[in-house]
Amino acid sequence: MEVGSKKALDIPSALGAVKDGDVIFFGGFGSNGNPSALIEGLSKTNLKNLTVVNNGGGSDDSGLGSLLESGAIAKIICSFPYERDSVIFRDLFQAGKIELELVPQGTLAERIRNAGAGLGGFLTKTGLGTEVAQGKQEIEVGGELYILEKPLRADVALLRADTVDTRGNLTYRGSARNFNPVMAMAARHTIVQASKEVALGETEPGVIVTPGIYVDQYVISGGGSI
């Protein structure tokens, strides 16, 4: 067996790594680059008290929508809670049944990147003078004021890729890359839904975006928009 060799799993087996109370990254930007089959699989489990990190609050017809409706999610960390034609998140939030941590999108991506890069936080001007700055430390550097933002890590990442090889090396298609690469680096356990499995060595090393050392398990599923 080659070093670091992995093999495709079925969705329920792959999701066996997720526990009650976990913080979970969902890759994607709306439906683009979203691990729809894994999230749908998650909505069939009886997991509870999850914290989900996702760019949006989930459209009603998505796996995240079903997961919200089932009551599995206690908290969501996102930049864009009210996705188009979405009422599930709105109703839960207004009824006080879900906690929201609203984060500007670039800050969200950078907090995740920081966690993966082993950094303790970063200074940004994003959010200065806004509600987002409330309760955060402001620090002056070189005469300029910044907000301190802290790293954001997860127990599990559910991600979407185009190709995966048996080491877990990933490539992405089009704009489906989005949050997936930084999330892969910042989760304790990363599960990938890829469209195609390729042989080790088949992908030109310079084209690989996420090295397989960040990937723990994968499933093969085309289904829907990548």
Added chain:
Amino acid sequence: METVIAENLLLSREAMAKRVAQELQAGWVVNLGIGMPVLTTKYVGADQGVIVHSENGIIGMGPPPREGEEDDDVRNAGNEPTTLALGAALVHQADSFSLARGGRLNCAVLGGFQVSTSGDLANWRLPKNPTGNIGGAMDIASGANEVFAMMSHLTKQGEPKLVEELTYPVTTLACVTKIFTDIAVITVTGEGFVLEEVASGVGVEQVKACTAAPLLVSDALQDIPM
């Protein structure tokens, strides 16, 4: 002064997008926000020398695809199908926002709920709502060298959106340099709002009546070129 302007004198969304497209200069990297701003991609000429950035990781976004030619994996910041222009590059979300914060955006075109005379922008939460969509607006508005607000001059309820001080929650302070509305083009200067262009058939006094802040009039005032 009556603030109701005859419907047929208001610029359509498409006409506003055409006007904004004319403003984008060769060599510029420009972010186009979701909603009306992204319509501008339809009117940016392939030979105009403008590189359009989409927050979800596209540097070099093209116009919307022709019907039947959509690629599920190529989407804009509103998760709508888009295209990649010749020479496009794709990056992940943290790199996409590094570009924005790092000063590489010559300009960002964003929608607005309110703009103040000092260029403060509000576009993420209506005061009556408990939360709202920040998305990438705070990062992009604080990072771009110039911010153009593209919006109707009045709210649906007929309230002016150009104000002395924001009454809506802030997105970014002192960022807006120019405002493109359905009746006027206005620059934000150290002296306040300056009316540069007015829609054909709309009077200067009408624009003033629709603006809840002092409005200076440029010596070079002209009709919005169509």
